[in-house]
Amino acid sequence: MGQLANCPQCGSLYIQNKFRSVCEACYKKEDQLFQTVYEYIRKRENRMATLMQVVRATGVEESLIHKFIKQGRLQLAQFPNLGYPCDQCGTLIREGKICVECRDELKKELNTMKEIEERQRQEQTKTTERATYHVIDRDFLK
Template sequence: MTNVANCKKCGALFVQTAKRDICDKCFEEQFKLVNEINDYVMNAPVESIFLDNLLTKFNLKLSEFEELYQAGKFVKISQKVTMKCAKCGNIVPIANKTNMLCSACAKKLQNEI
C-alpha cells in the first residue's frame, strides 16, 4: 500500500517513499538551498557571518533555518555563522548556542529553573 501524505511545506499531495514529510520538489529545493548556504559560508572571505545577514541573503525564515540546523544540515558552517545571544547580546557561533541563547546564558537559565 502506498502512503500518500500532504507536504509539510507546500501542502501538495505526494507519495511518501522515505521517512520524509515534504514532497520531492520541496526536498530538492531544500537540498539545493542547504548546499548553497554551506558553499556561500565556506567560501566567504570573512571570518564570520552574522546569521541575520545569511537569512536575509537567502530569504530564509529563522524558524526554517533552525529546523535545518536541528536536522544537522549546517554542522560544517556552525563555527563560522554567528548570532547575537538574546539575553546577554554576545556574538557567538551558532555551534555554541541553545535556542537563541549562548551556551553560558543557557546554562545560567537552566540553573535558575
C-alpha cells in the same frame, strides 16, 4: 513503512518517513536553498557572518537555516556566529534544545518540587502515625 501525509509547505500528498518531513519537490527546493547558504558561509570572508547576515545575503528564511543546523547539515564548529533559538526563551544556542539558563531554572524547579513532595510525604506519615488509636475492649479481657 512511511505514512501518507500532506506536505506542510505545498500541501501535496507524499509518503512521510523519518528522514524527510516534506515532499520530494519541496525537499529539492530546500536542498537548493541549503546549497545557497552553504556556498555563502563557506567563503572565508563569510565564515564569521551572523544568522541575520546570512538571511539577508542569501534570501533564505531564518527558520529554514535553523532546520539545517538542527539536522546537522551545517556544522556550527566551523561557523561560530550561527545558532538556533532555545525552545524555552528564544536565546540563540549551539547545542541541545534549551539554553543553560533555562536548563538551570528547570533543574531548580524540579528540585523544589521534589522537596515539596518529600515534605508532604513526611507530613502524611506523621499524620498517619498520630491518627493511630489502640482501643482496649475491657469486656473482652474478662
